[in-house]
Amino acid sequence: MILDIRIFGDPVLREKCAPVAEIDDEIRRLAADMQETMYDADGIGLAAPQVGVPIRLFVYDVRDDEIPPGVLVNPEIVEEKGATKEEEGCLSIPGLSETVERSESIVARGLGLDGESVEIRADGILSRCIQHEKDHLDGILFLDRVSPLKRKILLAKWRKQERD
Template sequence: MEKLDIVLYPDEGLREICAPVEQMNDRISNLIDEMFLTMYDAPGIGLAAPQVAVQERLLVVDVSETNDEPIALINPEIIQAKGEIVWEEGCLSLPGIYAKVKRPSDILVRGLDRDGKPIELEASDLLAVCIQHEIDHLDGKLFIDHLSGLKRNRALQKYRKLAQQPE
């Protein structure tokens, strides 16, 4: 198992709509393990397959403080959303950029778990925000797309400036 490279904005793969995972197999199982390893190492609380250059509908999240509540969702879809929450979001594909985003506060998501079994998961607050953020990636969207044009432009100017700085 190895850590994967995280795709950075403006890579075109981040704007592609991902294909459904057709079947659970060792490749998908290994990908899930490597995505968790990569996410924890980054460190982050969510990672979608296109962020590691895989154009399939798969995401991993863990919003726990101790990295012991991993959730993998395959072919996730939000089937119910309600409420409203504003959360400051960041993204491993846009390091150093943070902005407040308004999203539904409570969601019901359906998909497959890491064993390929159907799952329905109720999520609220940070977990709901994280899952929605990662599902956006599967649809070729970034959190900056939820910002006004002015705020998005400012965020991207800051990102470009940060990207030019030597490591």
């Protein structure tokens, strides 16, 4: 089922999300619906608060044959190395993108939908995607990771888009 993606300004996007206490059929169904929603919106990642559910879960698919799609529950980033700047956008802030600095490579840990521990060593687009989606679980948007001047410009552009 395709879910409604919450748009910038919705308070759920600024919440620090609660850990998932138990991975049950409801959580698995939510993850499947989130994947369907992500594909429908042509995104590469989607966090639960983006569909109005303030829990620590996200889905991803960076559309690379070497990197399978996945789900991470209660994720943590336990190691970060290097720095890189690339352009990012967000399904919750359609029409805006900006260059954002992120760690070049990371190690993320969490749980899969089977409840088993998962560790992901990532660089490139997968590293960026995981960092972006994990930020959502802490109420952080990519706009928060740009300079105050760029943020002001982006917010003005957003307000203009909303009026038009």
